[in-house]
Amino acid sequence: MTVYTFSAPLLNGEHVSLDKWRGRVLLIVNTASHCGLTPQYAGLQKLHEKLEGEGLTVLGFPCNQFMSQELGSESEITRFCRENFGVTFPMFSRVKVNGGKAHPLFRHLKTKKRGLLGTPMIKWNFTKFLIDREGHPVARYAPKIVPESLEDPIRKLL
Numbered sequence: 001m002t003v004y005t006f007s008a009p010l011l012n013g014e015h016v017s018l019d020k021w022r023g024r025v026l027l028i029v030n031t032a033s034h035c036g037l038t039p040q041y042a043g044l045q046k047l048h049e050k051l052e053g054e055g056l057t058v059l060g061f062p063c064n065q066f067m068s069q070e071l072g073s074e075s076e077i078t079r080f081c082r083e084n085f086g087v088t089f090p091m092f093s094r095v096k097v098n099g100g101k102a103h104p105l106f107r108h109l110k111t112k113k114r115g116l117l118g119t120p121m122i123k124w125n126f127t128k129f130l131i132d133r134e135g136h137p138v139a140r141y142a143p144k145i146v147p148e149s150l151e152d153p154i155r156k157l158l
Contacts, residue, residue: 002135003028006105008061009093011074016090018105018135024057025157026131027150028109030097030122031060032069033080037126041085043147047154048089054158055133058089061106063097066125070094097122113140132157 003026007017018026029044041060048058062077064070072080074093081087095103097110098121109129110120128141130153139153 001108003105003108003131003137004135006103006108008095008103008105011062011078011091011093013074013093018059021057021059022135023133024055025051025133025154026129027056027058027147027154028105028129028131029058029060030063030095030106030125030127031091032063032066032125033072033077035066035069035125037124037143038069039085040126040147041081041087045085045087045089047147047151051151051154051158054155056154056158060087060089060091061097061103062091062094063125064094065096065098069125097127109137109140112137115140116142130154130157 004019004022007015009015032038044058062070081091097106113129114120124143126143129137130139132138
């Protein structure tokens with residue numbers, strides 16, 4: 001099974017399959033607009049702009065499971081990300097990443113790449129999953145790992 005098996009609605013309501021990005025390196029991130037790590041949007045956007053032409057796509061999945069830090073509507077999230085960080089990479093509708101109602105994509109990612117001490121649970125916003133061109137998760141990065149530090153591991157997959 002690869003990430004191409006999964007689909008989700010974008011913030012604009014369009015339902016898309018991740019197969020749309022088949023053959024590209026993906027950085028899948030659970031995001032939040034009102035979190036101490038929210039400035040990472042800028043680093044994610046810089047990575048996306050710098051490496052998009054070489055085959056990288058950043059995919060953002062807003063999540064409200066961590067201290068209710070993503071309460072806005074789809075249009076509010078879109079506006080916030082564009083106005084404050086110039087986000088142009090694909091952003092999906094809000095998802096759950098933990099628990100029984102976790103989006104199937106995140107259940108898959110957590111099974112393939114576990115966190116600290118082997119736990120599958122995502123502990124906070126801005127957990128990052130690096131996906132190779134074949135759709136397989138190859139790495140998981142903790143929330144405090146800044147996007148700019150991921151350029152080298154991403155380049156190895158491009």
